[in-house]
Amino acid sequence: MDSASFQFVMFGLAAALMSNLSRSRVWRSIVLFTASIIFFLQLAHSPFVFLPMAGFLLLGYIGLVLIERGWSKSTVWSILAVIIVYVWLKKYTFLPEGILLRSPYFTLGLSYIFFRVLHLLIESGDNSEKRHIGLGAYLLYTLNFTTLVSGPIQPYDEFARDQFAHDPIVMGPRTVGLQLERIVRGFFKVNVLAMILHAVQEDALSQMSQPLPLTQKLFSAFRLAVAYPFFLYANFSGYIDIVISLARLMRVRLPENFDRPFSASSFLDFWNRWHITLSTWFKTYVYNPLLLALMRRISSVALEPLLGVFCFFVTFFLVGIWHGRTSEFVIFGVLQGGGISINKLWQLGLTRGLGRKGYKALAKNPIYIAFGRGLTFSWFAFTLFWFWASWRQIDKVFNAIGVAGWLEVWLAIWLCATAVLAIWEALRAALLSIKTSEGPVLTNRYARVVYATALGLAAFAITFLLNQPAPDIVYKAF
Amino acid sequence: MKEAKLPGRDWILIPAISLIAICTILTSTEWVARRTFYSTGNPARYCMTQDLSTGYRGIPNSVCTDKEPETPLIEYRFNNCGHRTTMECEPKLPGNYRIVVVGSSVAMGWTVPEEKAFAALLPAELSLRVGRRIEVYDEAFPGKAGSPHNVALRFNDVLAAKPDMILWLVTSWDVENAVFKESSSEVLPDKTRKTSFLARVESRIHEALARGSIAEEILDLWNSHSISYMTEHFFYESQSLYMKSFLMGPKAEFLRIKPSPEWKEYLQQFDSAATDVEGRAKAAGVPLVAVFVPGRAQAAMISLDDWPAGYDPYKLDNELRSIVARHGGTYIDILPDFRDIPNPGQYYYPVDGHPKAEGHAIIAGLLAKELTSGAVPALRLATQSQSIQEQGR
Numbered sequence: 003m004d005s006a007s008f009q010f011v012m013f014g015l016a017a018a019l020m021s022n023l024s025r026s027r028v029w030r031s032i033v034l035f036t037a038s039i040i041f042f043l044q045l046a047h048s049p050f051v052f053l054p055m056a057g058f059l060l061l062g063y064i065g066l067v068l069i070e071r072g073w074s075k076s077t078v079w080s081i082l083a084v085i086i087v088y089v090w091l092k093k094y095t096f097l098p099e100g101i102l103l104r105s106p107y108f109t110l111g112l113s114y115i116f117f118r119v120l121h122l123l124i125e126s127g128d129n130s131e132k133r134h135i136g137l138g139a140y141l142l143y144t145l146n147f148t149t150l151v152s153g154p155i156q157p158y159d160e161f162a163r164d165q166f167a168h169d170p171i172v173m174g175p176r177t178v179g180l181q182l183e184r185i186v187r188g189f190f191k192v193n194v195l196a197m198i199l200h201a202v203q204e205d206a207l208s209q210m211s212q213p214l215p216l217t218q219k220l221f222s223a224f225r226l227a228v229a230y231p232f233f234l235y236a237n238f239s240g241y242i243d244i245v246i247s248l249a250r251l252m253r254v255r256l257p258e259n260f261d262r263p264f265s266a267s268s269f270l271d272f273w274n275r276w277h278i279t280l281s282t283w284f285k286t287y288v289y290n291p292l293l294l295a296l297m298r299r300i301s302s303v304a305l306e307p308l309l310g311v312f313c314f315f316v317t318f319f320l321v322g323i324w325h326g327r328t329s330e331f332v333i334f335g336v337l338q339g340g341g342i343s344i345n346k347l348w349q350l351g352l353t354r355g356l357g358r359k360g361y362k363a364l365a366k367n368p369i370y371i372a373f374g375r376g377l378t379f380s381w382f383a384f385t386l387f388w389f390w391a392s393w394r395q396i397d398k399v400f401n402a403i404g405v406a407g408w409l410e411v412w413l414a415i416w417l418c419a420t421a422v423l424a425i426w427e428a429l430r431a432a433l434l435s436i437k438t439s440e441g442p443v444l445t446n447r448y449a450r451v452v453y454a455t456a457l458g459l460a461a462f463a464i465t466f467l468l469n470q471p472a473p474d475i476v477y478k479a480f
Numbered sequence: 481m482k483e484a485k486l487p488g489r490d491w492i493l494i495p496a497i498s499l500i501a502i503c504t505i506l507t508s509t510e511w512v513a514r515r516t517f518y519s520t521g522n523p524a525r526y527c528m529t530q531d532l533s534t535g536y537r538g539i540p541n542s543v544c545t546d547k548e549p550e551t552p553l554i555e556y557r558f559n560n561c562g563h564r565t566t567m568e569c570e571p572k573l574p575g576n577y578r579i580v581v582v583g584s585s586v587a588m589g590w591t592v593p594e595e596k597a598f599a600a601l602l603p604a605e606l607s608l609r610v611g612r613r614i615e616v617y618d619e620a621f622p623g624k625a626g627s628p629h630n631v632a633l634r635f636n637d638v639l640a641a642k643p644d645m646i647l648w649l650v651t652s653w654d655v656e657n658a659v660f661k662e663s664s665s666e667v668l669p670d671k672t673r674k675t676s677f678l679a680r681v682e683s684r685i686h687e688a689l690a691r692g693s694i695a696e697e698i699l700d701l702w703n704s705h706s707i708s709y710m711t712e713h714f715f716y717e718s719q720s721l722y723m724k725s726f727l728m729g730p731k732a733e734f735l736r737i738k739p740s741p742e743w744k745e746y747l748q749q750f751d752s753a754a755t756d757v758e759g760r761a762k763a764a765g766v767p768l769v770a771v772f773v774p775g776r777a778q779a780a781m782i783s784l785d786d787w788p789a790g791y792d793p794y795k796l797d798n799e800l801r802s803i804v805a806r807h808g809g810t811y812i813d814i815l816p817d818f819r820d821i822p823n824p825g826q827y828y829y830p831v832d833g834h835p836k837a838e839g840h841a842i843i844a845g846l847l848a849k850e851l852t853s854g855a856v857p858a859l860r861l862a863t864q865s866q867s868i869q870e871q872g873r
Contacts, residue, residue, distance in 0.1 A: 174483030179494075197721075204720035208784050212822035451494050455501040467702045468711060471724055 005475045006192040006241045008465065011185060013041070014148065014244070018251035022173070027166050030424035031142055034165070034252060041147035042108075049382055051108040054091055056408040058112065061087055063140055064121035069126045070134060075128030081120060088116045092329045111150035113324070113480050117283055118144050124287055132398055139166070148249040151242055152477035154259040155279040159253065170253040178446065180321075181247035183454040188247070190457040191240025191466050193472040201475045207395070210402040219403050223411045224400065227383045228419075234476060235263065238277070241475045265427055266369070267365075269345040269381060273318065275383075281321060289317040311346045315339040325480050326391065330396075334388035341381050368424075375427075376420025380412060390476075490848075506707070513706035517713060519547035527558060535625030538562035549709050550829045551591045561637075565618040566600050572615060572642060577858060580641045581618045582634075582757075583649035584626025584657075586773055586834060588618060596837035598844040601671055605848035610859050617641050620649070627657040628753035635760045645856060646761055648770040648809075650800060652734045652778075656743075658750035679835075709831060716830035719780050719823065726777040728789065735778060735791045751803050758807035760863035769856060771805045771812050772797050773835075773843060782818040812855050814846040 017037035021030050046052065065080025090110060093102050122135065122143075135143075137160070143161050164171060206226035208218060239260045249256045259278050266272035273281045293313040300309060320332065322335025353361045364370055387396055434442045443449060464470050509520030527542035538558030545551045553836060561569030572578040581587050581599050589597025599618040606614040619638055620626050631638075632646070638646060702708045716722040726732055731741040754770075761768035774782065774793070781793040797815045804811040818824055834845065852861045 040622045159597055172483045175486045179486075198718075201718040202719045205718050208719065208786075209823060212783065213820065349537070395752065447490070447494070448497055451497045452501045455498045456505055459502055459505055462709060462716075463702070463707075467699060467730070468715065470715065470721065471728065 005478060006189060006244050006472075008189075009247075011189060011244060014248035015185075015251070017147075018248060021252045023232055025170055025274050027168065029168070030170065030253065031138070034146060035138070035142055038142075038147040038150070041150070042145070045110060046108050048384040051106060054103065054107045055109070055112060055115070058084075058087055058091060059115065059119070059141070062144070063124065063137060065123050066126055066135060066140065069123065077123060080123050084116065084119055084123065086197060088112070091325060095329070105323045109205050110478065111152075114150060114153050114155060115144050117153075117155045117280075118158070120287065121155075121283070125158065131346050146249075146318045148245045148252070148254070149256060152238065152245075152475055152480075153277075153279055153465075154242060154246070156256055160257065164254040169256065170464065173251070173253060176447075178251065180450075181250050182451050184247040186454045186458045186461070188240040188243025191236040191243065191463045192475070193240075193408060194457075196233050196236035196240060197470060197472045199236060201231040207248075207399070210399050214293070216403065216407065220407055220411055223403055223408065224397065224414060227387075227411065227415055228424065231264070231379065231383045232384050233473075234386065234389075235260070237473065237475060240476050241477075247368050264379055264423060265375065266378050267371040268349075269341045269378050270349075272343065272378050274320075274380060281318075281323075284317050288320055289313050290425050292316060307350050311343045313349070314346050315343040322385075328392075330388045330391070331394060337385040337388065338402050341385065371418050372424040373416075373424045376416045376418075379423065380416045383415060385413065488730075501518045509710075510705055510707045513710035517706050517709050519545065519549050520545065520547045520553070527556060529562075535627075535630050536621055536623075537625065538564060546830055547828075548591055549706070550713060550832050554591060554593055557594060562757075563617070563619050564594060565616075566594060567615060567617055569641070573613070576613045576615050577610075577616065577644045578642060579616045579645045579647050580643035581616060581620055581637050581647045581649060582626075582631045582638055584621040584624075584651065584654055585618040585649050587618075587620030587626065587649035588622050588818075589840065590622045591829060591832060591834040592840050596840055598847065599698065601841055602847060602854045605844055606851065606859065609848055609852045609861055614859075616647075617643070624657055624819075626654070627659070628654055628750055628757060629659045632753055632756040632760065635757065639760075639764050639766070644768050644858065646766055646768045647851075648757065648768060650770055650772050652731075652775055652796060655734065655750045655796065655800075656746050658746060658753045673716035719825040722825065722830060723777055723780060727791065732777065732791070735781070735787075735793060737790055737792050737795060746850045747799060747803075748755040750800075754803050755807050758804070758809045762808055767856065767858075768809045769812055769851070770800065770809055771814060771847065771850070772800050774815055774818060775833060776825050778815075779818045779821070779824040779828070780813055783821055783824045785819060811854055812847075812850040814843070814850055817846045817849065 014037075017033060020037075021033040023029070032041075042052065043049075056455070062084055065076060067199065068076040068080065090097065090101070091103075091109060093105075120139070126133070126135075139162065142165065146161070149156055173352055202225055206222040206229065209222040210226065242259045246256045246258070257279050259280075261275040261278065263276040265270055266275050292308060296309045296313065297306065306351075316339065319335040319339035322338040323331050325331050325334060349361070352364065356364060387399070391399070403411070433444050436443045438446070440446055465472070483656070504576060513769075527539050527544035529535045529539050530536050538556075540558060540560050541560045542562075543555060543557045545553050545555050555870055556564055558564055559567065559569050563569065585591075587599070589599060593598060597618070597799070599616045599620075602616045603614050606616075619641065621630075624630070628650075687700075727735070733739050737741075739781055741746075778793045781787040781791070787793060794815060797813060801811040801813065821827075821842060824839075824842075827842060851859050
């Protein structure tokens with residue numbers, strides 16, 4: 003029940019139904035807490051496996067209480083302690099084997115709990131206004147089953163605003179209909195679309211190691227590189243669609259995590275649209291403080307833009323390495339940080355060369371945007387090799403067609419992505435321009451009913467009747 | 481703040497739109513599926529007859545056609561003895577070396593044209609390598625009629641063809657159905673029988689009530705329609721999806737390192753049938769060569785040289801080698817040769833599972849290679865001059 007399964011959806015809907023039996027915040031909190039505990043208990047056979055996570059939560063809460071009681075020095079120590087214990091519990095590969103816990107324990111959702119706990123500690127340390135977060139609210143926020151497995155990372159204030167509101171947010175038939183439609187869409191993305199894309203990627207990967215003619219291998223390499231970003235998007239955003247809707251049905255608004263990422267025309271823009279809550283968290287708690295600290299120390303105006311580039315690199319390097327415990331993710335981090343900082347340098351260079359007006363005009367040019375979009379997609383697809391593959395697999399796929407072969411493949415990906423994504427954007431804009439007085443025809447409730455019915459029917463046929471196993475939620479592992 | 485009210489008509493309109501969408505999608509897809517993946521019914525009803533003791537056999541000098549959902553229209557032509565083979569049922573020509581093939585559907589060339597089946601391709605391949613005329617007479621029958629037990633029951637027919645060698649093609653299906661005995665009740669349903677829509681609905685409701693499970697009834701209903709076949713076909717075009725689905729199912733039992741007790745029993749039954757078949761061949765003084773032909777999942781595992789923990793694509797092959805060798809037969813091994821065949825899954829029909837014509841060509845090539853590698857003394861590789869002579873004939 004830990005992924006976007008039918009059981010999980012039914013469990014979430016049952017919890018939402020229970021939650022709506024009363025508008026009282028106490029009742030809704032009891033339901034959310036009970037559902038979260040049941041959700042946990044469904045995932046493990048023995049309560050002992052939760053002990054390390056319980057210890058982690060306790061450590062965070064002690065830090066929080068100390069900060070709230072005015073022990074300002076404890077903020078830094080609490081943050082450090084939480085980071086160290088997190089790294090230890092996650093068994094990062096640079097740690098010596100001897101210091102790690104040997105008995106199996108539960109870590110699902112630990113990364114997202116870590117973000118929430120750090121957020122609470124930092125905000126409580128910074129907050130001039132005294133506020134108190136009780137143990138119940140703390141556990142409700144950190145263990146909320148809708149955000150536990152793979153986010154989104156919701157700020158505490160937003161959570162508290164909806165969860166503890168005396169007058170909870172409205173929910174009528176329109177909202178319920180929209181959320182059910184989104185659940186169906188998410189279920190289809192995870193269980194059908196992601197499964198098909200994963201199969202395309204796996205088939206292409208297996209063909210790379212077979213004695214096939216070079217042209218066939220080039221085509222396999224193309225499919226291998228292109229399928230994974232779409233798979234990851236369908237897999238992750240589908241799950242997020244489901245949990246956002248379930249939370250909304252429990253009268254809590256979770257933040258959006260995706261905003262059509264493949265329409266981004268630059269890598270900087272891409273990270274504003276992909277895993278938004280993660281990049282926002284890192285920008286808030288790494289980029290901004292780091293930039294401020296550096297600007298305080300280095301007062302040169304000429305160096306100021308370069309400090310921003312450096313801070314971008316550090317921030318997105320950390321975003322990259324957060325994803326995994328192995329050395330592949332260090333390269334993934336370097337490629338994320340590198341991509342972002344080169345993109346920033348390119349912007350700075352063009353602004354300097356063309357002037358601010360000239361750069362703005364260029365940035366609005368549809369051809370520039372289209373090629374930028376294609377390049378952004380290609381770069382992201384390239385970096386993802388260090389996300390899904392082991393060094394052995396990377397070695398195998400890169401040696402399969404050689405350097406010249408890969409150059410041809412990446413050029414083809416860039417050009418195809420440029421053309422296909424531009425056509426898609428134009429088509430989408432054209433379709434959405436067909437409007438009635440109520441808005442675009444394709445997004446009205448009747449069109450949505452047809453759309454959701456078709457997706458639901460396909461998902462039902464493939465998941466239940468064909469019994470096809472969908473791949474697990476990728477971000478669950480982080 | 482309150483949410484804007486939904487117009488009253490929407491409470492009727494939205495479910496109605498949803499229902500219409502479901503009906504439209506299902507009927508249009510089923511319509512497309514029926515035109516693309518249609519079946520003409522089982523040819524057994526037209527040119528095969530059932531012998532209660534030994535199962536189905538071809539009606540002598542008959543011909544019929546069949547189209548399975550994934551296959552083209554295939555002609556099944558039976559000779560004067562009721563066998564689907566390129567030769568008439570007559571004594572071999574002097575100097576020729578005759579191989580009689582036994583087995584089930586794969587051995588018979590089910591779902592491929594006769595001239596493209598491995599048995600039709602093998603003589604040319606072998607003759608070229610051996611330098612003498614080799615003829616292959618196919619006495620295999622589809623389905624349970626070709627099961628090992630029935631191969632033993634038909635053995636007099638096999639010997640009547642005066643073979644110099646008997647080639648027994650074994651598949652995992654043959655092992656699983658080693659002792660199947662054809663019964664008169666085992667008749668394939670007549671798909672041409674027409675009933676009214678209402679009668680079918682009524683029958684479905686009765687079946688669901690009798691069974692007490694709506695879920696199973698929905699699954700049966702789905703499986704009885706072409707839309708199900710079409711969906712499976714497109715999904716199983718992908719090797720990885722096919723593999724996952726296959727390994728989850730009961731048919732993958734023979735690939736498991738620790739098979740179920742049921743599968744162990746199948747192996748024992750096969751052992752017993754093999755004792756019978758090999759004993760009869762030995763008594764007649766005819767060498768018997770057995771070969772195991774892999775299914776799609778097994779071929780894919782071998783080709784990738786990678787398989788999930790708990791599975792071994794060579795396990796059944798090793799067990800069969802030991803069984804065949806124990807009873808005095810010769811076993812030839814074509815499985816390792818699948819390592820050099822890229823993406824072998826494309827040579828099988830995705831849902832039906834039988835090899836396509838290209839798959840039969842590969843099987844013929846591998847059989848020729850292994851049969852002439854020294855395992856069968858009479859089929860040793862010829863010198864170059866012998867081969868040239870043979871080519872000249």
